Amino acid sequence: MEGEFTPRADALRHKFRGEVLEPGDPVFEQMRRVYNANIDRHPALIARCRDVADVIAAVDFARETGRAAAIRGGGHNVGGLGTVDDEVLIDLSNLRGIRVEPKKRRVRVEGGCTIGELDHATCAFGLAVPAGIISTTGVGGLTLGGGFGHLSRQYGLTCDSLCSADIVTADGKLRYVDKDHHPDLLWAIKGGGGNYGVVTSFEFAAHPAKSIIGGPMFWSLDHTEELFAAYDQFIRRAPTQVSAFISFHIVPPMPPFPKDHHLETMCAIVWCYNGSEAEAKEVMEPLTSRIPPTFSMVGPIAYTELQSMFDGLMPHGLHHYWKSVFLRDLPAEAIEVHKEFGPRVANIHTTMHMYPLNGAVHRVGPKETAFNYRDVQYAANIVGIAETAEGLEPIKQWVREYFEALEPYSVGTGYTNFLFGDEDDKMIRAAFGDNYDRLVAIKTEYDPDNLFRINHNIRPAKARA
Ligand SMILES: Cc1cc2nc3c(=O)[nH]c(=O)nc-3n(C[C@H](O)[C@H](O)[C@H](O)COP(=O)(O)OP(=O)(O)OC[C@H]3O[C@@H](n4cnc5c(N)ncnc54)[C@H](O)[C@@H]3O)c2cc1C
Structure with a gap:
């Protein structure tokens, strides 16, 4: 079967080391899918790049055929930004090279790597780049939206460790960017x-992370209110070597979770301490002695193991609907909202995670990076997941209601990487905060025709700069 581009696609194939996939090809069918099974989009063509030359050819192809260029790194964006209907999809899943320079504490990562691959490479040298908590997430989208995880209170956002990058801009030029x-x-x-081009490689500073103490602790729901209040007091002042996010879960009915608590809905704190076990105990003690957990799974753990601990609960192919808010404070009223909605998580995959965004994240000024929200305490992420599209419908309702109840205590927006894409323009614009105008000016310079618009789009100004 011929795709609408077939003659031009053949010309592209001549320049390409990777695959140029068109509808009708069984590989196309497989490659058009993303992590969130609820997203069902049909690109006009998928350019599955092998190297930078392929990326340049694919960008030129999209521009010359008058199509938008969507970019896929890890394909994890739950709103489906890693795919598109009727436009050109530039897929980076074959760009997976990583090179660590242990002495310089630097790591260069190609644009299609996952954070699991990054962690694997750096951990061999006792180093890590702060990044997300599910190992199959793409480094690309995560970094470009800011990126946070277990080491962010100590080492900042993922983008704070970004030293340089190679990026193919809308004119098809490869640009090396650094300070x-x-x-x-x-x-x-x-x-x-992903507004500014296709990042073919990222160079990060990596940081010491040799001895990690981590894992989840669980509390019965009776403690929700006091636990959230105690957590809030604790995490604002805790040393930055400790990270802890608070959440609601239905305990999975499998080892290593204790049988007595299988399928019980509980509050949890997931810990990560970068240091010795004795120090970790001392640091956690003010919270754990005040409200002792029902059970704890915290102990010495390889960083890579902690980073992939929840992968099994979030495999590819489930149906997702998420909402996110940034919170500067956690007043009693917001805790009431958590107490009302958190215990209603519908299944073992669905959850609410509230991540601390203080410590080293606050050491960078709001104008120093495009990521603007350097004064929020928390990113609360309401994660609705189901095994089927039908099963997701009632869960969507819960996500929306939880979000609407929490929104009055938020800054009016949330973390771009957790936005679903059905938010209004105001919320998307607000997600870039006071940096929006500068982002528009840079977009206008490098992508005046908005070739890269399958993202939380920063529209270029009408007139060319
Ligand atoms: C299960 C799960 C857990 C998560 N946990 C965390 C977490 O702990 N911390 C956190 O910060 N985020 C987390 N996220 C959110 C994650 O950061 C975003 O979903 C992010 O968009 C994923 O990046 P990706 O490359 O996999 O996405 P994709 O779907 O491939 O791409 C998303 C967007 O990023 C752009 N993009 C991706 N790669 C490139 C590139 N190389 N060059 C240019 N543009 C690119 C694309 O334009 C696209 O708009 C999680 C997501 C999931 C699904």
Whole structure:
């Protein structure tokens, strides 16, 4: 079967090392899918790149055929930004090279790597880049939206460790960006998402993470109110070596979870301490002695193991609907909202995670990177997941109601990487905060025709700069 581009696609194939996939090809069918099974989009063509030359050819192809260029890194974006209907999809899943320079504490990662691959490579040298908590997530989308995880209170956002990048811009040029070369572009990709081009490689500073104490602790729901209040007091002042996010879960009915609590809905705190076990105990003690957990699974653990601990609960192919808010404070009224909605998580996959965004994240000024929200305490993420599309419908309702109840205590927006895409323009614009105008100016310079618009889009100004 011929795709609408077939003659031109053949010309692209001549320049390509990777695959140029068109509808009708069984590989196309497989490759058009993303992590969230609820997203069902049909690109006009998928350019599955093998190297930078392929990326340049694919960007030129999209521009010359008058199509938008969607970019896929890890394909994890739950709103489906890693795929598209009727436009060109540039897939980076074959760009997976990683090179660690242990002495310099630097790591260069190609644009299609997952954070599991990044962690695997750096951990061999006792190093880590702060990134997300599910190992199958793409480094690309995560970094470009900011990126946070277990080590962020100590080492900042993922984008704070970004030193340089190779990026193919809308004109098909490969640009090396660092503090001396296109510093405006480097600034913009630290939170501005996939708006500025295809990042073919990222260079990060890596940080010591040799001995990790981590894992979840669970409390019965009777403690919800006092636990959230105690957690809030604790995490604002705790040393930055400790990270802890608070959440609601139905305990999975399988080892290593204790049988007595299988399928019980509980509150949890997932800990990560970068240091010795004795120090970890001492640091956690003010909270754990005040409200002792029902059971604890915290102990010495390889960083890579902690980073993939929840992968089994979030495999590819489930149906997702998420909402997110940033919170500057956690007043008693917001805790009441958690107490009302958190215990209604519908299944072992569905959850609410509230991540602390303080410590080293606050050491960077709001204008120093495109990621603007350097004064919020928490990113609360309401994660609705079901095994079927039908099963997701009632869960969507719960996500929306939880979100609407929490919104009055938020800054009016949430973390771009957790937004679903059905938010209004106001909320998307607000997600870039006071940096929006500068982001528009840089977008206008590098992508005046908005070739890269399948993202939380920063529209270029009408007139070319
Ligand atoms: C299960 C799960 C857990 C998560 N946990 C965390 C977490 O702990 N911390 C956190 O910060 N986030 C987390 N996220 C959110 C995650 O950061 C976003 O979903 C992010 O968009 C994923 O990046 P990706 O490359 O996999 O996405 P994709 O769907 O491939 O791409 C998403 C967007 O990023 C852009 N993009 C991706 N790669 C590139 C590239 N190389 N060059 C240019 N643009 C690119 C694309 O334009 C697209 O708009 C999680 C997501 C999931 C599904």
